[in-house]
Amino acid sequence: MRRDFLLSFAGHVLVVGIAALVGMSRAVRDTRRPIVFSVSVVSGGGTPLPQAGAQGTTLVESKPKSQAKAQSTAQSKTPAKGGGGSGSGTFKRQGLGVGVEGAEALGYSYYLNAMLTRVSDNWLNPYAGQAKVLTATVVFDIERDGTVKDVKVEKKSGDAAYDASCERALLVTDKLPPLPPEFPGPRLKLHLEFEQKP
Amino acid sequence: MVPTTGASPGFLGPFIHAGPFALVDVIALVLMSVASWAIVLRKFRTLGRASRQTRQFLSTWGLRTRLGDYEQVAQRLRHSPLSSLLLAGVKEFNALRAEFGNSQAGPELLQHMIPNITEAMERAASREVAKIEGSLAFLSITTMVAPFMGLLGTVQGVLVTFMTLRGTQIPTLQTIAPGISDALITAVMGLVVAIPAALFYNYFVGKAHELEGDMERFESELTGIMRREIVSSQVEQRKGQ
Structure with a gap:
């Protein structure tokens, strides 16, 4: 019996x-759902790029999206940390506590800010300064090490050149700073809205 | 509760994150697993040998009508429960024959003493059954208790997880999930321990029943042979007269 015990052990x-x-x-493999944000980059009218690319940068936490949009009147404004040379970009938050992930993610706005600066620096808007209204949304993932992956145009503007410029902004960015160590998710999924306004 | 970061926890992650209660639960389950596997290994050896030798015994015994070289057979296949049955029965038979066989009415007296022989064999059989079924009870207990122990650990873990959320404004999935996934490890452990125990318990009980059936049949066969021995000695005695 002792031998069996030893064998079993x-x-x-x-x-x-x-x-x-x-x-x-x-x-x-970490199969947890990524944390999702919707961010929109608004190209200000008449300002040259890339320096002013971040002007009017809007961070919109939208989960669900429709709810976030509905609350757009309740936006709170804080000065942007980056935003290129002109530096007059606005950083807006809304939808506080709307979504499960959103509530937590608001703690990482400095990271999103840095990300927006990098992306808007790389965005060459072909219609900058023109009287066109275009909106395209690009969806992508940021891995924990900051690698940008799975870049896709989610919502097309209808203008192929504009869409390509938006997608290219992400593809060129390629590597962002690593996600903050305290960030709970395996990766960050972002819906980035590129808006062209006169 | 701090949500775990993206670093993969690996196989031992849930064990490392487990609270003291879950840890004690897991240790108890591991001990149960070690003990039940030790029993499984032992039973595999002993029951396997017993049923193999019983098959050999029955084929050697065949349609034997006399006791003949019973000692040799019993010695060679001593791990079969039939051997101890045979030895106990024959020992009783010989003792009775030594006592009453030489008298005039010996064979008739012996016929009356047949129940004594049967009882001696039954005693031997019950000793063998106890040996065969010994410690199977532990496997049965493991089958019943291990899942409950696992469940207890899980329920306690979930309870603790939800208690930490008390007062939290917005409980997120990220804060709940790690606690619950760590709590589930005890349920997994409980099932991992219980499933093989249940499987082998039923297998061994089947084997034990098979052996018990063999013993019962052999007992009646042996009683028949002994009756025949008595009658034939009676016939010889009458011939001698």
């Missing part, structure tokens, strides 16, 4: 050891 140790080794060597 050794078997358990072996199984746990193998499982731990496998677990350590192969990182378990």
